[in-house]
Amino acid sequence: MFGLHYRLERKAIGLVLGIMLVASIGGIVEIAPLFTIHQTVEDVPDMRVYTPLEVAGRNIYIREGCYACHSQMIRTLRDEVERYGPYSLAVESKYDHPMLWGSKRTGPDLARIGGKYSDEWHVAHLMDPRAVVPESVMPSYGWLARSDLRTDNLGRHLKALRTVGVPYTDEMIASASADAYGQTAPDTNFAAGVAKRYGEATNIRPFGATPNGGLTEMDALVAYLQILGRLTDAAHRPVGG
Amino acid sequence: MDIAHGTLVWLAKSFGLFYLIGLSLIVVIYACWPSNRQKFDRAATAILEEEDRPWQ
Amino acid sequence: MIAELTKNERNGALVILAVLTVVGLVMAVAGYADPFGIHGGLVAIAALAGIFAVISGYFAPEPTLARFGEYYDTPSKIGIGLAMAWAVFGLFVGDWVAWLLAYPNATFDAGWSSFGRLRPVHTTGVIFGFGGNALIATSFHVMQRTCRARLPDQLTPLFVLFGYNLFCILAVTGYLMGLTQSKEYAEPEWYVDLWLVVVWVTYLVLYLRLLARRREPHIYVANWYYLAFIVVVAMLHVVNNLAVPISFYEAKSYSLFSGVQDAMTEWWYGHNAVAFFLTSGFLGMMYYYLPKRAGRPIFSYRMSIVSFWGITFFYMWAGSHHLHYTALPQWVQTLGMTFSLMLLIPSWGSAGNALLTLNGAWGRVRDDATLRFMMVAAVFYGLTTFEGSFMAIRSVNSLSHYTDWTIGHVHAGALGWVAMITFGSIYALVPWLWKREGMYSPRAVEVHFWLALGGTLVYVLAMWNSGIIQGLMWRTYNDSGTLAYSFVDSVVAMRPYYIARAIGGLMFLLGAIVGSWNIWMTVRMPAPVPADAGGDQPAIALQAGE
Secondary structure: OHHHHHHHHHHHHHHHHHHHHHHHHHHHHHHHHHHHHHHOOOOOOOOOOOOHHHHHHHHHHHHOOHHHOOOOOOOOOHHHHHHHOOOOOHHHHOOOOOOOOOOEOOOOOOOOOOOOOOHHHHHHHHHOHHHHOOOOOOOOOHHHHHOEOOOOOHHHHHHHHHHOOOOOOHHHHHOHHHHHHHOOOOOOHHHHHHHHHHOOOOOOOOOOOOOOOOOEHHHHHHHHHOOOOOOOOHHHOOOOO | OOOOHHHHHHHHHHHHHHHHHHHHHHHHHHHHOOOHHHHHHHHHHHOOOOOOOOOO | OHHHOOHHHHHHHHHHHHHHHHHHHHHHHHOOOOHHHHHHHHHHHHHHHHHHHHHHOOOOOOOOHHHHHOOOOHHHHHHHHHHHHHHHHHHHHHHHHHHHHHOOOOOOOOHHHOHHHHHHHHHHHHHHHHHHHHHHHHHHHHHHHHHOOOOOOOHHHHHHHHHHHHHHHHHHHHHHHOOOOOOOOOOOOHHHHHHHHHHHHHHHHHHHHHHHOOOOOOOOHHHHHHHHHHHHHHHHHHHHOOEEEOOOOOOOEEEOOOHHHHHHHHHHHHHHHHHHHHHHHHHHHHHHHHHHHHOOOOOOHHHHHHHHHHHHHHHHHHHHHHHOOOOOOHHHHHHHHHHHHHOHHHHHHHHHHHHHHHOOOHHHHHHOHHHHHHHHHHHHHHHHHHHHHHHOOHHHHHHHOEOHHHHHHHHHHHHHHHHHHHHHHHHHHHHHHOOOOOOOOHHHHHHHHHHHHHHHHHHHHHHHHHHHHHHHHHHOEOOOOOEOOOHHHHHHHHHHHHHHHHHHHHHHHHHHHHHHHHHHHHHHOOOOOOOOOOOOOOOOOOOOOO
16 A cells, blocks of 8 residues: 555656656746856946936836836837837846836837936826827826835845845945935035936936925936936947947 | 856757757657557546545 | 634644734734735734634534545635636726726826726736636646545645635735736735745645545546646746845845846746646646536547647747847747747647547537537637747737737637636536536526627737737838837727727626626525535535436
């Protein structure tokens, strides 16, 4: 009896192992080489990291499920390049944990939306999309302008991002909350700190409709939208250049 | 990582094919092995038996 | 339900629930400043409700040894009820968001009601809530019958079922509060994912324990499919959800992967969630309930084995076809496309096997709506897998990707195949489980069938049209060599199709409501034969004789 039992059990375990073996090959073959891809992708020295405010804005983009209708991946097709700009490079999303390439365009691609419209346009559009684009089917996000942005834990956000491989310095992590404010307050010492830590090319200005109020989620989201596609110029350089 | 990207890609492209053929052969042989035939026929019809109690 | 547990199991349940209550309270206190704390409270409340239920039945007499002469079907019965509840909920939310695309102002100026948060509520509700519960319920039924053995104990299956539903509830409430990893079909945050790992490993071990107890030496092929579903979903879930939380008292986490690796991992997961959650498990369902209902053995048992290994092997390679023309290296795209095409062989093997099983019983398919559900499911399975392989071709994908065509394809599979085979299986299973002559109203099954088929066709045709129009408008040039349409032109062109799609979805939802009512009435119907309660609990101790 025990012998039969043992044989039956072995058969079931064998089936499980067989399934695991057969099923894992495809994933290993396709995914493993991608972790050595940095050997083939050219280094982009001008690649910047997201500022704390942009990280916060990105998290709002994720929270509201914007990726369900907007892609951030311009394919290597002529019409896409003409409509949205140079096709997306792998390096451009190397600090995106997780990536937001998307799978559906109920609305247009946003990979290069940064700098295309003014901050005021973005705020008006997010408040009421149909006031700006009458045919739009996008929901309005008016409550973002009424919601205070949580900045006290941004240091922990940056720290977790550093753990998964984004090169934030100790200084960046320590001053994350102050930098979130500083990015919206030009001509202050806070702003100078942001420029020093994140580079002169960083957008430093009050992004939202409430220049004198506290930071809102609207400010952060607009700050994120305005940096999309602008962390590096790599895609705009001629091929091989 | 020490393993070169090129090596991994090469391995993925070449080994995968042999694995595919080998696995297909094993599966087809198992499915068509003559002595398995009876077992399979029994399995296919056994579920139709109308008895709703576990075997003691 | 509690009366069916032995004293030890009742104590075990109390221990588990007490631990869960403590965990929930700790989460609530530590995460008071974060939605994490709300989830903690939810866990604690659910666990306390469980404790209350166990205590209220704690002093009932223990089940006698006669239980070993019966299969243990209570978890399957509860699972069917939960599956139908999730179906109505998930389909309702789906139809709601469908109408939002036609009437975008129909929100309440609040976060929870916007499209982006409700969409994962819909996908999780139907895939994991409806599909998952249906799979768990039927897997318990099928594996006991094909192993000719009773589940090894009473507590574990209930733990798996209720634990899984706790996962679903945490996931859905999390989206409404804005908690999401943004990984499609893997949106729940890190602690919810960890809980699913606990539940899922228990499920796998339970399955193996039952297999070890089996009286039938050969493992019937349906069990292979269920087993692949359990094993591979575990692998996919663990790898894709690797993430670093910002702290242990906050919900937010950051994916371990980024950029191109993350995209490949996500679609390796996403496509194989389709393969092993939405295909493999449901093929298990088909390979048991279809022959059983038709009263004919499966056409070719060999073919089902070959298809099994084919699906298990090929699917894993196909994920990269979601990333054609992107920054993913081209050789990976090509591999994905090649294997997607080869995938057609085992897929059609299964679909053909199902249809050939029915060959010779077409009269019964005509008269029996339950069998017709299964037949139509097999047809849609064949069509959808063909369409999927077709769409994986790079040049086709350049048109179809990012458009509503993808949505149409997914729903042809989800409504036409997954939901149809599930409804067919449930209609077959409910009278068996509750020992009834048949469903309460065969005409209601008929009505459900036509609503489901009609709704699916309206939905899929609308999305095909809108998707292809969309794709063509995006790439059309005018004579001067510039793009002919702005993006918003394509949005305007979609509107009639969005309305048609919402109507198709509404039909499908109505069908599910009719089905739920019918199942409820069947359960409430008096049993035809007086029960011979041989000392066991009345709910499960009915005569096996048909």
